[in-house]
Amino acid sequence: MEIKVQKTTAPKEKPADETKLGFGHIFTDHMFVMNYDTGEGWHNARIVPYGEISLSPAAMCLHYGQEIFEGLKAYRTADGSIQLFRPDENFKRMNVSAERMVIPKIDEEFVLSALKQLIELEKDWIPHTDGASLYIRPFIFATDPYVGVRPADHYLFMIILSPSGAYYSTGLNPVKIYVEEKYVRAVRGGTGFAKTAANYAISLKGQDEAHNQDYEQVLWLDGVEQKYIEEVGSMNIFFVIDGEVITPKLTGSVLPGITRKSSIELCQKWGMKVSERRITIQEVAEAYDSGKLDEVFGTGTAAVISPVGHLKWGDKIMTINDNKIGPISQKLYDTMTGIQYGKIPDDMGWIVKI
Ligand SMILES: *Cc1c(COP(=O)(O)O)cnc(C)c1O
Numbered sequence: 001m002e003i004k005v006q007k008t009t010a011p012k013e014k015p016a017d018e019t020k021l022g023f024g025h026i027f028t029d030h031m032f033v034m035n036y037d038t039g040e041g042w043h044n045a046r047i048v049p050y051g052e053i054s055l056s057p058a059a060m061c062l063h064y065g066q067e068i069f070e071g072l073k074a075y076r077t078a079d080g081s082i083q084l085f086r087p088d089e090n091f092k093r094m095n096v097s098a099e100r101m102v103i104p105k106i107d108e109e110f111v112l113s114a115l116k117q118l119i120e121l122e123k124d125w126i127p128h129t130d131g132a133s134l135y136i137r138p139f140i141f142a143t144d145p146y147v148g149v150r151p152a153d154h155y156l157f158m159i160i161l162s163p164s165g166a167y168y169s170t171g172l173n174p175v176k177i178y179v180e181e182k183y184v185r186a187v188r189g190g191t192g193f194a195k196t197a198a199n200y201a202i203s204l205k206g207q208d209e210a211h212n213q214d215y216e217q218v219l220w221l222d223g224v225e226q227k228y229i230e231e232v233g234s235m236n237i238f239f240v241i242d243g244e245v246i247t248p249k250l251t252g253s254v255l256p257g258i259t260r261k262s263s264i265e266l267c268q269k270w271g272m273k274v275s276e277r278r279i280t281i282q283e284v285a286e287a288y289d290s291g292k293l294d295e296v297f298g299t300g301t302a303a304v305i306s307p308v309g310h311l312k313w314g315d316k317i318m319t320i321n322d323n324k325i326g327p328i329s330q331k332l333y334d335t336m337t338g339i340q341y342g343k344i345p346d347d348m349g350w351i352v353k354i
Helices: 060-064 087-100 110-123 197-201 206-210 258-269 279-288 329-338
Strands: 029-036 041-049 067-069 072-076 082-085 134-142 153-164 175-179 217-221 229-231 236-241 244-249 273-275 293-300 304-313 314-319 352-354
Touching: 029 110, 041 110, 060 134, 067 087, 067 197, 082 110, 082 329, 087 110, 087 134, 087 258, 110 134, 110 153, 175 293, 206 217, 229 236, 236 258, 236 279, 244 258, 258 273, 258 293, 258 304, 258 329, 279 293, 279 304, 279 314, 293 329, 304 329
Parallel strands: 175 217, 175 304, 244 273
Antiparallel strands: 029 041, 029 153, 067 134, 072 082, 072 134, 082 352, 134 153, 217 229, 236 244, 236 293, 293 304, 304 314
8 A cells, every 4th residue: 555645844843852751742743644444444544744633523432432552662773773672563462452342453564664654754753862762652443423332434543653751760760559459450351451542541540549649550450359460551560479580471351561572581581480370469468478579560661661669459568679670670671671772782583673
């Protein structure tokens, strides 16, 4: 499919101070758009000036939430080249989400080539500061003007780009996490494994209550017994207990993170004992009491590795590794960011150059 390009006649001023970028506030000059209509398939692929879109107030996505998204980053290396980290995995996962949400599949190779073309056009927007990057948000949503419930016949696929600051400006600060016992995020047979807006809408209430108690994030337990650990809602979670690196296995209610997968692959390569298995919050608390809980960390594209310093489960507050980052967390962080920013050789074959 050919991609039409319409360049902006009014390019925006690029942010002068990259230390103030933050996350998700600023968008570049152009976006990628493509339409889907039943019968015609995906068509009218185009790169156009970034701007507002018009939708019917009856657009199905607004009423029943038929939407999926992805998140990845473009990195600028010291020699000025631009690279992506495992982007094929994002578009593969997008099709898994699409299948679950009855959204038409995309051609993974085509959208990756479209993304490369968009980034090539917007490359001056990629920050130069170490740790900063260009966040990439592909998403698909239903647009039919219809307030009945059924899978839609019309969709938009879009990619927007947002220059983002370094997640950690003052080193890897451990986060405080609250074990959620009232609300659940996903249930057996539900949409936990899909990257869909609904999973976030459902998580806001627990997140809000955690914030009110001065905790930054929520650790979700399984939706059936509320015993088994699942994930942090925008990050997967890992525990290091007595030398074993443990992460909950993908049972359908956990999002299959690409940073999770990469962390497992690195630990395996380093000869560590890595287990994808069910793990209860009780087991973690017992390991803590016997002094065997060495490290806890979250994994996700935004932070890469996020050490957990405090874990609150009911009245029990666990302080992990003295509220400092542990050696495995640090090694994973250094290796993954080293590969992403081209500071160390990519012997895993994860980098796609633009
Ligand atoms: C995106 C996401 C993650 C992390 O996935 P990565 O591919 O590592 O960025 C974890 N949990 C949820 C719910 C997510 O949406």
